[in-house]
Amino acid sequence: MRLVSFVHGTRSGIGARTDDDRVVDFAADPDLPTTMRAFVAAGEVALTRAADLVAVEPGMPLAEVRLLAPIRPPNNVMCIGKNYADHAREFAGSGFDAAQQQVVPTSPVVFTKARSSIVGPGNDVLVSADGTGALARLSDREREVLGLMAEGLTNAGIARRLVLAERTVESHTRSVFMKLGLHGDGDSHRRVLAVLSYLGAV
Secondary structure, eight states, rough: OEEEEEEEETTEEEEEEEETSSSHHHHHHHHTTHHHHHHHHTTTTHHHHHHHHHHHHHEEEESHHHHEOOOOOOOOOOEEEOHHHHHHHHHTTTTTTTTTTSSSSSOOEEEOOGGGGGTTTTTTOOOTTTTTTTGGGGGGHHHHHHHHHTTTHHHHHHHHHOOOHHHHHHHHHHHHHHHHTTOOSSSSSSSHHHHHHHHHOO
């Protein structure tokens, strides 16, 4: 059973893709979770119940749905690069990073990927229209803080989500405002303007 997130018409849902390319919508069982994160958290109980549903529910043709990324994290994804020798040698031979002297690094290469880079099968990865603009000047952490602002979180909420001190979030927020050229003039709300810049670029 392959778990999927999908859009069918105007409704999104979760379900299972069968071997004969049909999608069984878990909404057919009101006792199953409605989000993939909740489904995964429910563990074996949800898997067993879903398997029982797939056994009796005909589902809909795969061609009628648009598959999404099966699960999207609430924040950026932490990634490890060059984490095995063959991959490190392949990367070194690509010429992508000519300045890199080590073929196999002595420490893992850690980086983040934005949630917007996580897409469904066959879907385009959306590239920011702001590639050389103001948002490009933000650090990964500042972009992460700004993204959470765009979700409506307060500094305290962002601090809890990222497991940071609230003062640290305040410092990142000030830096975001400064790099975006948003100065407090009394007539505008910098937080709203920062979110509008973010939403216009993603």
